[in-house]
Amino acid sequence: MRGNLVVGGTLVGLVVVTALVSFVWTPLDPQAVDASVRLLGPTSDHLLGTDKFGRDVFSQLMVGAQTTLYVGIVAVGLAAAVGVPLGVLAAMGPRWLGELVMRTSDLVLAFPALLLAIMLAAVYGASTLTAMIAIGVATVPAFARVARAGTMQVLSREYTLAARAGGRSRWWIAWRHVLPNISGMVVVQSSVSFAMAVLAEAALSFLGFGTAPPTPSWGRMLQESQELLAVDVRLALVPGLAIAAVVLGFNLLGDGLRDRFDPRLEARR
Amino acid sequence: MTAAERVAAGAGPAAAIARRLVILVASVFVASVVVFAFMAVLPGDPAQVALGVNATPELVEQTRQQFGLDRPLVTQYLDWMGGLLTGDFGTSYVTKEPIGPQLVDRLGVTLWLVGAGMLVAVLIAVPLGIVAAVRHRKPSGVGVSAAAQLGVAVPAFLAAIILVQVFSVQLGWLPSGGWTPPAYDLGAWLKGLILPAVSLGLVQGAVLTRYVRSAVLDVQREDFLRTARAKGLRPYPALVRHGLRNAAVPVVTVLGVQLATLLVGAVVIERVFVLPGLGSMLLDSVAARDLLSVQSIVLVLVVGVLLVNFLVDVLYTVLDPRLRRS
């Protein structure tokens, strides 16, 4: 269905544009505390009102988009940069290497990622970066598996077999045939992992191991709004909807891309 | 590892099982070393945390000796492992109680939560997924699909917070948190389990709905179902009679994978609902630098997941006829 791609792309695009705009312009300083205007409802000065510090929620929301993208890019980038080569190696290298990679990835999957996040936060102080590295490491096996499965598929194709018979080296095959052919799957996995990373950052921020104040983050906005639920639901709704929208966007984008790259799946919709 | 690989690798089921066993033991060993190393580099001195501010350095040193933290790391590790092998998890620095029984108690709470969450997820996903598949070209089917997409996008803790606001604070129907053991008061236990299980299950249910939908869609294209439909059976009866069993296999697959996700999700839900499960024990133990407890909790989680993998492999090896032949 083309709809997935359009809706997903629009949502993601919106977040990217918001983040880019917030680098150069926000209505007000998102970190400026002003006790005299705390907990205001939406007004013409404050489109989405103010939080308990009197900060402009709309400006925070805009800058929060940066944090969200930063989260996704670092976590997914790390996971793909480590996971894809490992997966390809596991499929093409010697058998023991493949075995080692897959067993290690089993172990990583069994290991609570939360502990890694807590550890990193304890050693380096809780920050967006430590949370992202933890999420990234936990996501490596997903990429390794996708890359390995994809590589195995490519290796069994006729053109690869032909290249092998023609005396081409493994690395030439990896570069010429494997990487281009699995890139689609990797992109799809990236989109899905991006959505998961955003959710994970929100959960970590909720537990206090995520983005450090005063950098605006949707996860932390949500956490800070908790005690105010009975006073003003708006403070929880704004970041909550933003998170839901960006996760939805990346999931839909992933689905749409999968339809693109995998015609067999397209047929079923 | 695929079955074919395994055939190539081993001589028979016994050899294959032995190989898996070696891998399991090696994995557990690596995990234990990793966990121990994590604890060794974790900043914060357990003795200092127990004693608090104003403690004299001599006192801190004395307490470190009491905890056995002044010994070489290798000795500490061997001591810990030696204890584990005899079923002794050691005594917590902080609670001064044996860790083992505590661990079992907490694990029970977490498993109830995860189990109930899984049940909720299945109860949501199976009917909705079927509807979405059977009516996939009609508005109702598309609506269900869209709702599932939205459900996946909502953080579980946000769902939890909203549920508490509505059903506990506003309506007063269900407790906002806390845990009553089932053996003490079954009714109170059930009431306390509902909201956490629903919070955990809603999001997982949304994920699962999408898989049920695509599994049912696949089945619907199979010949036997087309035949049944051609014979005049209406879509749902046809599906129930012929298709569901076939669609169940991939769905159960996803359920298995989701188990690990649920265990992690449970940590956050335990926090919101103040359930004394393994997740909250992990967070508390890390905060109090109760290193022995943290090591043991993590190892139990890791071993649990690895053990499930191992048993699956063993059963598969035993049951797979191709392996038996070789």
Next chain:
Amino acid sequence: MSTRRSALSALVSAAVLAAPLALAGCTAGSTAMVAGGPSTLAVGFTAEPQNFDFTTTDGAAIPQALLYNVYETLVKIDSDGEITEGLAESWDVSDDRTVYDFHLRDNATFSNGEPFTASDVKFSIEQVKQDWTISLKSGMDVVDRVEVVGEHHARVVLSRPSNSWLRSMTTRIGAMFTPDGVADLANDPVGTGPYDVESRRRGDSVVLTRNPEYSRPDDPRPEPDYGTVVLKYYADATALNNALLSGGIDVISGVTAPDSVPQFEADNRFRVLQGTTNGEVVLAYNNRRAPLDDVRVRKALTYAIDRKALLQAAWGGRGKLIGSMVPPTDPWFEDLSREYPYDPERARSLLREAGHESLRLNLRIANLPYAVSSAQVIASHLKKVGVTVDIEPLDFPAVWLQQVFTDGDYDMSIVQHVEPQDITTFGDPEFYWGYDSPRVQRLLSEADTAPPREYISDMREVARTLSDDAAANWLFLFPNIVVAKNEVRGLQANQVSESFDLTGLRRQGSS
């Protein structure tokens, strides 16, 4: 992964899961729980005691639950900060103020049936000196010896006069133990108080029931109104609020989400009490390290932070501005909160004078709500005078203790200091403040032995000097906010002692 293998995986998971489930069903049920009812009170807290042994485990949670309720002291402190009788009905002090004669009540009994006598006083005080490991035990250093004069007459001889000793006897170090009751302090506390620990569920609750041995017929309150008190522990303030709103508990011992208080005030089911605590929320300046070793810089930062606005934004305006390390319930309290009025102009000129037109400082805080909230206001205020602040929340207590407290590696920090009379920490140049003032050290060491009147004026002098030196920035005094259902009476607004005192609680309508 093939589908078949995974289908099996799920089945095996289910089987593996089922085994401990059955097991847990048994063990979980073995902990006794107590039925609700009119004589049961449920009180919600945020910090759970990890064990019941406050002789070796530091922290506020254990004495909060046990002191006065399970363990009693010879003397208690009331909500105005006055010392009143406890297990001692009266006491005399010698003219040289080194000999204290305690006349004990004759109807106190430990929960194991042992009567409370003067030899228990001797035992308990000597235990503090010998076996305790928490740092607070130093409060007992001044005791030279304890004599058993009669069955209900104990004499404590100090090595020198001490103004603070009797007051410290109202804290946990004054708790009375019996030699037969200290075998398993961590799990089985034995005291003379009206309650006894019945059971606990870790991560959830502690159940106190009436101590059957407790009977004080001649007291205004011969036995407690509530036969059972459940102390319920919640991980965060929101969960605590929700528990009260949904009827899970009857009392919130202390609200730490101040912006949620108006909803309780507006609700006629509840009563809100607001008072003071001993908890000074302090912005610590690292006096040892440049540029904060320069008094002009410290003063500049103090002028640059609008504490009134901070209190409003960070803590809903609840709390009290103090201006030095003294809570209003201390006898030497003096309101110094107006010493550094908000004046960014003056801050800038002081900074200029000190040669710091612009400055970058780290703010390594405890990752607790009050600190995280205050830090964001401080960063915003200091930005206006050209000071860039990097907020680093540290895992509390572990990492904070290591990095800030022990290693002194910080520029500024925020933590709440809850110990009574913790102003004395400024007399220790090694303390993490890094504050080394011979004058303050001399005043503090003289104050404890000085005649009472000089004591008060000396302490006042110390408080004033700290303020003049801008040794730290006292942001506000943490408020004590108790919310309870209407029918619960006898709660105290001020939290001055280390105990959440249950002994005075009663149900409206009962006698």
